[in-house]
Amino acid sequence: MSVRDIITAAAGAAGATEANYIEDVFSTYLYTETSSSQPISNGIDLSKNDGLVWLKARSGAAGHCLFDTKRGTDNLLDTSSTGANANYGVQIAYSSTGFTAPHLLASGTTMASWTFRKQPKFFDIVTYTGTGSAQNIPHALGSTPGMILTKLVSGSDVNGTGGWGVYHRSLGATSVLELNSTAGAATDNWYNANPTSTTFQVFGNDPHSNRSGGTYVAYLFAHDAGGFGPAGTDSVVSCGSYTGNGSATGPSINLGWEPQWLLIKRTNSTSDWRMYDIMRGLGVAGIDWELYPNGSFAESGPMGRIAINQTGFQLTTSQAVMNASGGTYIYLAIRRGPMKTPTDATKVFAPVAYTGTGAGHAVTTNFPVDLTLLKGRDQASGVEVWDRLRGPSEYLLSTSTNAGGNFGAAYMTDSNVLFKLALSDGWSNYSDYTYGSWNFRRAPGFFDVVCYTGTGTAKNVSHNLGVAPELMIVKVRDSTGSWVAYLSALGNTQYLLLNAAQAANALTAMWNDTTPTSSVFTVGTHPTVNASTINYVNYLFASCPGVSKVGSYTGSGTTKQIDCGFAAGARFVLIKRTDSTGDWYTWDSSRGIVSGNDPYLLLNSTAAEVTNTDYIDPYSAGFEISSSAPAAINASGGTFIYLAIA
Numbered sequence: 001m002s003v004r005d006i007i008t009a010a011a012g013a014a015g016a017t018e019a020n021y022i023e024d025v026f027s028t029y030l031y032t033e034t035s036s037s038q039p040i041s042n043g044i045d046l047s048k049n050d051g052l053v054w055l056k057a058r059s060g061a062a063g064h065c066l067f068d069t070k071r072g073t074d075n076l077l078d079t080s081s082t083g084a085n086a087n088y089g090v091q092i093a094y095s096s097t098g099f100t101a102p103h104l105l106a107s108g109t110t111m112a113s114w115t116f117r118k119q120p121k122f123f124d125i126v127t128y129t130g131t132g133s134a135q136n137i138p139h140a141l142g143s144t145p146g147m148i149l150t151k152l153v154s155g156s157d158v159n160g161t162g163g164w165g166v167y168h169r170s171l172g173a174t175s176v177l178e179l180n181s182t183a184g185a186a187t188d189n190w191y192n193a194n195p196t197s198t199t200f201q202v203f204g205n206d207p208h209s210n211r212s213g214g215t216y217v218a219y220l221f222a223h224d225a226g227g228f229g230p231a232g233t234d235s236v237v238s239c240g241s242y243t244g245n246g247s248a249t250g251p252s253i254n255l256g257w258e259p260q261w262l263l264i265k266r267t268n269s270t271s272d273w274r275m276y277d278i279m280r281g282l283g284v285a286g287i288d289w290e291l292y293p294n295g296s297f298a299e300s301g302p303m304g305r306i307a308i309n310q311t312g313f314q315l316t317t318s319q320a321v322m323n324a325s326g327g328t329y330i331y332l333a334i335r336r337g338p339m340k341t342p343t344d345a346t347k348v349f350a351p352v353a354y355t356g357t358g359a360g361h362a363v364t365t366n367f368p369v370d371l372t373l374l375k376g377r378d379q380a381s382g383v384e385v386w387d388r389l390r391g392p393s394e395y396l397l398s399t400s401t402n403a404g405g406n407f408g409a410a411y412m413t414d415s416n417v418l419f420k421l422a423l424s425d426g427w428s429n430y431s432d433y434t435y436g437s438w439n440f441r442r443a444p445g446f447f448d449v450v451c452y453t454g455t456g457t458a459k460n461v462s463h464n465l466g467v468a469p470e471l472m473i474v475k476v477r478d479s480t481g482s483w484v485a486y487l488s489a490l491g492n493t494q495y496l497l498l499n500a501a502q503a504a505n506a507l508t509a510m511w512n513d514t515t516p517t518s519s520v521f522t523v524g525t526h527p528t529v530n531a532s533t534i535n536y537v538n539y540l541f542a543s544c545p546g547v548s549k550v551g552s553y554t555g556s557g558t559t560k561q562i563d564c565g566f567a568a569g570a571r572f573v574l575i576k577r578t579d580s581t582g583d584w585y586t587w588d589s590s591r592g593i594v595s596g597n598d599p600y601l602l603l604n605s606t607a608a609e610v611t612n613t614d615y616i617d618p619y620s621a622g623f624e625i626s627s628s629a630p631a632a633i634n635a636s637g638g639t640f641i642y643l644a645i646a
Contacts, residue, residue, distance in 0.1 A: 019117065019119050020227075020228055020229065020230070020232065020339075020340075021228060021229070021337065021338060021339040021340045022122075022228060022236045022334070022335050022336075022337040022338070022339050023043060023337035023338040023339065023340065024043070024044065024045075024117070024119075025044065025116070025117040025118075025119045025122050025123065025236075026044070026114070026115065026116055026117065026122070026123075026236075026261070026334055026337070027042035027043060027044050027098075027113075027114070027115045028112065028113070028114055028260065028261060028277040028278070028279040028280075028415070029042040029098070029112075029113045029114075029115070029279070029415045030058075030110070030111065030112055030113070030279050030280065030415045031101065031110075031111050031113065031415065032108060032109065032110050032111065033103065033104070033105050033106065033107050033108060033109040033110075033111055034103070034107055035103065035107050036103050037090075037093075037100050037101060037102050037103050038100065038101055038103075039095070039098065039099075039100050039101075040098045040099055040100070040101050040113060041097045041098045042097070042098040042099075042113075042115055042415070043097060043098065044097075044098055044099075044115045044117050045095075045096045045097070045117070046069060046094035046095070046098070046099060046115070046117065047094050047095050047096045048096070049069075049117050049118055049119075050068070050069045050070060050117075050118040050125050051068065051069055051094075051115060051116055051117040051118055051123075051125070052066060052067070052068040052069075052115070052116045052123070052125060052219060053066070053067045053068070053092060053099055053113060053114075053115050054066050054079075054113065054114045054115075054116070055067075055101065055104065055111060055112070055113050056111070056112050056113075056291055057104075057105055057109050057110070057111055057298065058109075058110040058111060058112050058280070058289075058291070058298065058299040059108075059109055059110040059298060059299070060105065060106075060109055060298050061296050061297055061298050062104075062105055062109075062296055063078040063080050063081060063296045064078050064079045064080055064293060064296075065077075065078065065104060066078070066079065067092040068125055068217065068219075069094060069125070070125050070126075070127045070217060071085060071127070071153060071217060072085075073091045073092050073093065073094075074087050074089075074090065074091045074092075075087055075153070076088070076090075077151055077153065077217075078296075079164055079179050079180060079293040079294065080180055080292075080293065080294055080295050080296050081180060082162050082163045082164075082180060084152070084153055084154055084162075085153045085154060088104075090102035090103065090104060098115070099115070101113065112277070112279075112280060112291065112299075114261065114277070116219075118140075119227075120140065120141060120142030120143070120227060121141065121142050121143050121222045121225035121226060121227030121228070121235075121236075122141075122221075122222055122225075122227070122228070122236055122237055123141075123219070123220065123221055123222070123237075124139050124140050124141040124145075124219075124220040125217065125218070125219060125220075126138070126139050126217070126218045126220065127215065127216065127217050127218075128215075128216050128218070129213065129214070129215055129216070130152075130155070130202070130205075130209070130210040130211045130212055130213060130214040130215075130216060131210065131212055132204070132205040132210065132211065132212030132213075133204070133205075133210075134192055134201060134202070134203045134204070134210075135201070135202060135210065136199040136200070136201050137199060137200050137201070137202060137218065138198060138199050139195075139198065139199065139200060139218075139220055141197070141220050141222055141225075142197065142222075142225070142227070143197050143222045143223070143225035143227075144169075144194075144195055144196060144197050144222075144223070144225075145167070145169075145195045145200060145220045145221060145222065145223070146168070146169045146221055146222060146223025146224075146237070146238070146239025146240075146332075147166070147167065147168050147169065147220075147221040147223070147239045147332050148165075148166070148167040148191070148195065148200055148218055148219070148220050148221070149164055149165070149166055149179055149218065149219040150164070150165040150167075150190075150202070150208060150209045150216055150217070150218045151163075151164050151165070151216065151217055151218075152207050152208070152211060152214045152215070152216055153215050153216065153217055154214065154215040155207070155211050155213055155214030155215060162207040162208065162211070162214070163178040163179075163180045163181060163207075163208055164178055164179035164180045164208070165177075165178065165179075165190045165191075165206075165208030165209045166178065166179050167190070167191045167195070167200070168239060168241075168330045169194075169223055169239050170239070170240060170241035170330050171185055171267060171330065172194065173189075173191045173192055173193050173194045173201075174187055174188065174189055174191075174192075175187060175188075175267075176188050176190045176191065176208070177265065177267065177330075178208070178294075179273060179293050179294060180293075180294050181294055182270045182271055182272055182273075182294055183270060184266065184267055184268050184269050184270060184271070185267040185268065188206070189203045189204060189206075190202065190203060190204075190206050190208045190209045190210075191203065191209065192204075195220075200218070200220070221237055221239060221332060222235075222237050223237065223238060223239040223240075224237075224238055225237075228335075228339065229339055230341075234257075234335075234339065235256070235257070235335070236257075236334065236335040236339075237332070237333070237334050237335070238255050238331075238332075238333045239330070239331070239332050239333075240253065240255075240330070240331055240333070241267075241328065241329060241330045241331070242315075242328075242329050242331070243326065243327065243328055243329075244315070244320075244322070244323040244324045244325055244326065244327035244328075244329065245323065245325055246318050246323060246324060246325030246326075247318055247323070247325075248316065248317060248318050249314075249316070250314060250315025250316060250317065250318070250322070250323040251314070251315055251323070252312065252313075252314040252315075253312045253313050253314070253331070253333075254311055254312045255311060255312040255313070255333055255335075256311055256312070257311065257312075257335045257336070257464070258308060258309065258310050258311065258312075258335070258336045258464060259308055259312065259313055259333040259334060259335060259336060260277060260278045260282075260334055260335065260336035260337065261275075261276070261277045261278075261333070261334040262274075262275070262276045262277070262282070262306065262313065262331060262332070262333050262334075263275050263293070263331060263332040263333075264276075264322065264329055264330070264331045265329065265330055265331075266320075266321060266322075266324070266327055266328070266329050267328045267329060267330055268327060268328045269320070269324070269327065271320075271321050272292045272294055272295065272321065273292055273293040273294050274290045274291075274292060274321070274322070275290065275291045275292070275293060276288050276289070276290065276306060278308070278336065278388060279368065279415060280299070280301075281301065281302060281391060281392055282306065282308060283307070283308060283388060283389045283390060283391050283451075284307045284308065284309065284389055284390060284391075284451040284535075285307070285390055285391035285394060286302060286303070286304030286305070286306075286307065286316060286391075287301070287302045287391035287392060287393075288301060288302060288303050288304065288305055288306045289301030289302060289303070290303055290305075303317075304316060304317060305317040305319065305321075305322045305323075306322070308389075309451070310450060310461075310462040310463060310464055311462055312333075313333070336442075336464075338441075338442075338443050338444070339444060340443075340444070341443065341444045341445040341446070341466070341544065342443045342445070342446055342544060342547050343545075343546060343547065344547070345546070345547040345548065345571065345645055345646040346366070347366070347367055347441070347443075348367065348440065348441040348443045348446055348447065348547065349438075349439065349440055349441070349547075349548075349571070349572065349645045350365040350366070350367070350369075350438075350439045351436070351437070351438055351439070351571060351572055351588035351589055351590040351591070352365060352436075352437045352438075352439060352590055353377075353434065353435070353436050353437075353590040353591050354434070354435055354437070355432060355433070355434050355435070356421070356428070356429040356430045356431055356432065356433045356434075356435060357421075357429060357431055358429065358430060358431030358432075359431075360421060361421055361429075362421070363421070363437065365439055367441050368388075368415055368441060369388070369439045369440065369441060370387055370388045370389070370440060370441050370442040370447075370449060371385075371386070371387045371388075371439070371440040371442075371447070371449060371539065372384075372385075372386045372387070372437055372438070372439050372440075373385050373386075373398065373437065373438045373439075373603075374386075374427075374428055374435055374436065374437035374438075375427075375435065375436055375437075375601050376427055376428070376430075376433060376434070376435055376608065377433075377434040377435055377436050377591070377599070377601065377608065377609040378433055378434050378608055378609065379430075379433055379608055380606045380607060380608055381427040381606055381608075382397040382398075382399040382400060382427060382606050383397060383398040383399050383601075383603055384396075384397060384427060384428060385397065385398055385475075387449050387537065387539075388449075389449045389450075389451055389537070390404070390451065390477070390537060393406050394406050394477075396475055396477070396537075398483060398498055398499060398603045398604065399499060399603070399604060399605060399606050400499060401480050401481055401482050401483075401499060402480060403476070403477065403478050403479050403480060404477045404478065434609075436588065436590065436591055436601060436609070438572060438586070438588060442464075443544075444464070444465065444466035444467075445465070445466055445467050445542055445544040445547075446465075446541070446542060446544040446547055446548055447465075447539070447540065447541055447542075447548075448463050448464050448465040448469075448539075448540045449537065449538070449539055449540070450462075450463045450464075450521075450537070450538045450540065451477075451535065451536065451537050451538075452535075452536055452538070453533065453534070453535055453536070454523075454527075454529070454530040454531045454532055454533065454534045454535075454536060455530065455532055456525060456530065456531060456532035457525060457530075458512040458514075458522065458523065458524050458525055458530070459522070459523060459530065460520040460521070460522050461520060461521055461522075461523065461538070462519060462520055463516075463519065463520065463521060463538075463540055465518070465540050465542055466518060467518050467542045468488070468515070468516050468517055468518050468542070469486070469488075469516050469521060469540040469541060469542055470487070470488040470489075470541065470542050470543060470550035471485065471486070471487055471488070471540070471541040471542075471550045471641075471643055472485065472486040472516065472521060472538055472539065472540050472541075473485050473486075473498055473538070473539045474486075474523070474528070474529050474536055474537070474538045474539075475498075475536065475537055476527075476528060476529075476531070476534055476535070476536055477534075477535045477536060477537055478534060478535050479531075479534055481527065481528045482497045482498075482499055482500070482528050483497060483498035483499045484496075484497060484498075484510060484526075484528050484529055485497070485498050486510070486511055486516070486521075487504075487550075487552075487578070487641050488515075488550070489550075489551070489552035489578075489641050490504050490578060490641070491515075492511045492512075492513050492514055492515045493506045493507075493508065493511070493513050494506050494507075495507060495510045495511070496576065496578065496641075497604075498584060498603060498604060499604050500604055501581045501582055501583050501584075501604060502581055503577070503578060503579055503580050503581055503582075504578040504579070507524075507526065508524060509524040509525045509526035510523070510524050510526050510528075510529055511523065511524060511529075512524035512525075521538065521540070541643060545565060546565060546566060546567065546646060547645065547646055548643070548644065548645045548646070549564035549565060549566075549622065549642075549643070549644045549645075550641075550642070550643050551564070551641070551642055551644075552578075552639065552640060552641045552642070553639075553640050553642070554637065554638070554639055554640075555631075555633075555634040555635045555636055555637060555638035555639075555640060556634060556636055557627075557634060557635065557636035558627050558634075559624065559625065559626060559627045560624070560625040560634060561619050561621070561622070561623075561624045561625075562619070562622045562623050562624070562625065562642065562644070563621045563622050564621060564622030564623070564644045564646070565621065565622070566620070566621055566622055566644075566646040567620065567621075567646070568620060568646065569593070569618050569619060569620050569621075569622065569623065569646070570589075570593065570619075570622055570623045570644040570645060570646060571588060571589040571590075571593070571645055571646060572586070572587070572588045572589070572643075572644065572645040573585075573586070573587045573588075573593070573616060573623050573642060573643075573644050574586050574603070574642060574643040574644075575633055575640055575641075575642045576640065576641055576642075577631075577632050577633070577635070577638055577639070577640050578639050578640060578641055579638055579639040580631075580635070580638060581632070582631075582632035582633070582640075583602045583604055583605060583632060584602055584603040584604045585600050585602060585615070585632070585633060586600060586601050586602070586603060587599070587600050587615075587616055591609070593616065593617075593618055593623070594617075594618065595617050595618060596614060597611060597612055597613060597614050598613070598614060598615060598616055598617070599611045600613065600615065613628070614626050614628055615628065615629040615630070615633055616629070616633075622644055623644060
């Protein structure tokens, strides 16, 4: 029997379920307080599995509220306090899709929640009774813990010196921290010996970990233990350390994967604990809003201290709290998801048509959005391009060669909100004007976003698509430059321009005549893709069975069916002629893909929507090109590329 079989059997015997992907065991979910409790659907099953829910107000000063399945639904702990289990007459409820958040604060308070599900090689919860002398506490992490948090929840010292004890593998068993304190590491024997894959040891009569007769809870985090992904070999949590260099270009930490959540603390001096996540702005542009486990403070930011990348994160400040020269720091990092290849296109793509209000309002979807394109339908306007990795307020225009701008017309905010619109922006929210938007979630085999800095010499750039991209769209962010597209159907010697109607051209300097792989893409020396010190963004797409199809066809001038392998037709279609001039045409189901006229918008043009044409029609396996389609879509003998999403 394999290790995975043993884990599965043990999970079944305990009434739990096995999870192979980070999205099944961890979630950041943002919401806003209402006048009552509210269900939070984050996809984490805590009805059959133990877990921890950590809540914190963002917009106001309030303590942290930690609930877990071991201590009862009405007992909460606060990481900024030494206090015992508290019961304020509120309860949390767990479900197969998340939890019901108790009403804690005033309506309108913005909240962050982090859910950690018990799973071997990721996270475990243990409760035990202190003895006052050294004892080994069994755990089920299935690997050696990288970090342990212990808290006295009842006992004689619980409201005195019973703070949050922290063990971290980078410090060792005799150097400890307090999660509720800004103090640096101290020499003490709270833990006495380094943990093993089956136990951790607590020592003496110390209230942090082992006061005689005290009741304790311990939260254990794995370190680079594998156990996840399709093969069960990928790690999803890392507990490491770095030494600061005092420079604005700080240390670069290689995790081997892109993080979505970080906890960082300086250990050789006084400093707050700092917590970041991608839902609150952690990305490449310094939009890193901080929360502090040791304090009740409201969220602070943007701080400009951290930038994440495809393989880890880098410090981007010389401030001593994060990067003092010679300063020592520990971190806990959790991998970005999803890790699972999608099978349902509605979980990773949503076309949304809406009407502007002239006042702030939100447009919603049923998944966290990583990329949004939006355009006015009944007016001339550019196509705005927003993505979470670049930050919630940096936009680009697919209709322009301009550098990125920042005017706050859209924000990726709460987890149940697609984007928020400015009070009255003509391109996205004039009262009674109509708009169309296309919204994508990053997922293996479907879509990825990569930001990188050019070097001026041909280079490989890592990505996390998991398969070789078939469509890539690159744009320089901080200077003028065209949008350059790679298509596998054209090969690695040719390119298209997204902001223009021109035919494909050949140029070695674009892709260095090198085909992308499942882990890297190559850029040549052309400044539109790789000028020295200039920043770029790349959007990568692939054919995902039953979800998306990147393909090509030869025009016939007559009705033509395009088989994408779908079961219920395409909800989005993008077409571009490559052997001659032709616009980038887009259709989607929210505006109508029907047997009659189908409105289209152009990604390379500011023109308003065209509504009186019937160029494509529904087809269950993909889409149909009608006999009335023009040469730019179906010229006999012409060559065309397309992206279709089910």
